[in-house]
Amino acid sequence: MATDTGDDYFASDSSLPEPAPLTFRYHRFTPKSEFARHRHRWGQLNRISLGLVELLLDEGKVVAPAQYLLWTPPEVPHAAYIRQAMHYTSIYVCDELAARLPGHTCLIEQTPLVRALLDDFSLRQITVPSDPWDIHQAELLCRRLQESAHEASYLPDSPHKLLRPILDAIRQDPADATPLKEWAEKVYSTERTLARLFQRELGISFGQWRGRARLVEALARLRQGDSVQAISAQLGYATPSAFIAMFQKQLGASPERYRRQFLQAGQWQEGLSA
Known part of the structure; x- marks a missing residue:
């Protein structure tokens, strides 16, 4: 379980350089992994290998399955809960590219091209793209994410009296x-x-x-x-x-x-x- 509390920045972020344009972190989580309320200086894309991830925001809960990337803009406080063991990729996005993505937490669909680009980075365990071709690939990924469909939550809710x-x-x-x-x-x-x-x-x-x-x-x-x-x-x-x-x-x-x-x-x- 993460030790961050309140609105503090995620502790391990302090050792990371600013994304240029992306920084990748790869993890394997055990079942029932919990991450207390925290925030990040940069925008964050979460990718999971299977199952669901739950993000808890001030305004409610966002549930994301493996079909989607979970996007959180910079400085948005949130907590997270992962029910089952899984491979997990956290992708930090530089401010310039984050400004082109939605201004709110949402699910972004992984198109076949987006999935292929991410799979390639993951297969090679690239953490900070530095080779010119990898930087171009990261920029292409971000452009494709801008064009991908996005949703507020996998199982959205409504207080409407008829629904x-x-x-x-x-x-x-x-x-x-x-x-x-x-x-x-x-x-x-x-x-x-x-x-x-x-x-x-x-939606x-x-x-x-x-x-x-x-x-x-x-x-x-x-x-x-x-x-x-x-x-x-x-x-x-x-x-x-x-x-x-x-x-x-x-x-x-x-x-x-x-x-x-x-x-x-x-x-x-x-x-x-x-």
Whole structure:
């Protein structure tokens, strides 16, 4: 667990040079890693190998799966929580390039090119790009990130009176297959109005939001040992293969790989404390 408290800068940042234009740090975290409230002098991109990372801000929680980079602008206080063992990359961004990225914490989609550029840096364990070609690659990465789609959170929330009962109900039962038309009748609205509200208030469709809620529930069930077949049936997927394909796309790993890594890490952690 990190030892930083209050609004202090992250302690290990003091030994780092200013990004020019990027600085990479590579880590492997154990399950249930927590990072107390802190901030960074530079903008930060977080990349995880699988699962989810949770960032706690003054205004709420941002959840990011492995499909996305998690962007935090300079000087924004935050805490973080990582549920499962994973490889983690922290990328500090110089002020000039950070100013071109969103001015708020958000998720940035990893396009195939962005992923390839990051994979190359990671494979070679580049920490500070110094070779002219690596600097050009870092600048290209930043330009591509500016063009990538971004979202406020993986599972956004809304206090809107028409959406609130729907979101609460699906969180309680992610397998609920009630179509939007029936929800409209329950909340005394219309399907068209609800569809518009989902896009306006949450930035994604009703179907996308429900799919993400199911994924979050699937992660919890995998950690408690449920089988892939049981989870896919419990969450309303037509076949296990449909569930596996969704999981792989969102988190970068199959459900079985996720569970094996989680269980192995748990056994390793128990051995340390024995």
